[in-house]
Amino acid sequence: MNVIIIGGGQVGSYVGKLLEENGIQIKIIEIREHLIDKLIEDFSSEVVIGGSGTDPNTLEEAGIKSADVLVAVTSRDEVNLVASTIAKFEFGVRRVVARVNHPRNEWLYTHSMGVDVAINQSNIMAHMVVDEMDMENLSTLMKLNRGNYSIAKVAVHEGSSAVAKPIKDLGIPPKCVLIAVLRDEEVIIPRGETFIEPHDSILLLTDADAEKEINRIFAVS
Known part of the structure; x- marks a missing residue:
């Protein structure tokens, strides 16, 4: 390239x-x-x-x-x-x-x-500050120039309702795609059968409407 x-x-x-x-x-x-x-x-x-x-x-x-x-x-x-x-x-x-x-x-x-x-850069920083205030687990990494989509990261804490569940059972919104699961030093391509573990970090592509639902799915119960 x-x-x-x-x-x-x-x-x-x-x-x-x-x-x-x-x-x-x-x-x-x-x-x-x-x-x-x-x-x-x-x-x-x-x-x-x-x-x-x-x-x-x-x-x-x-x-x-x-x-x-x-x-x-x-x-x-x-x-x-x-x-x-x-x-x-x-x-x-x-x-x-x-x-x-x-x-x-x-x-x-x-x-x-x-x-x-x-x-x-100013807009990204402002959104990151607001998102960190509004969202317990989800933080925005980058706002995309097309549509209302963002690349975001979700931190999975101990006690999250998503822990020990396969991705297919989490009810991920239609306008959200999981990109990768970061676990220790490993990068895992998410599949339906991939189970969520505590301390995972999940990269995802989501629109603004799905962000609150994603935060709810991974929240500590």
Whole structure:
């Protein structure tokens, strides 16, 4: 997989390191001269491209024609949006992820602007705080850009009514899908016959209406 990251600040460099550690080929585009040398030290001169992420020539130099994903994470919403639009509609990049810096601009991050996934850090943090206050066991990890869905995590405590029951008997709502059961160091793909144990952590995809029901299912009785 080839990924182009626009913006080599703290967010961009962190994403780049994480992707490299997972064997993904990356290019980082950065326009600020004082950051370019540091990025070259941390990555390499082959990875770092000096220039603007909104310049088609710079994008071509970074190999956008063969890129699978473009990640626009500069601190300027206008740059992230323009880069997303160019990547999607001029170069046909399959997946475009863009950072929202100012929540008031989130409405602009749409498919018509070339954005597949908008990451609004302020919004995610706010929802996590509210969800932690409202929900005893369930915490939101990420709000998705499509529909009213979230990726969430449920902690199974001692005394939970779900303990020692198979998943098929829990009455999971239709608009909720269990993704994985994390048990000690093990990742378990959930099946109908998978039994829930104390101290399990369960990753799930759910809509807002199903969250309260999920919290009830895993609550301590």
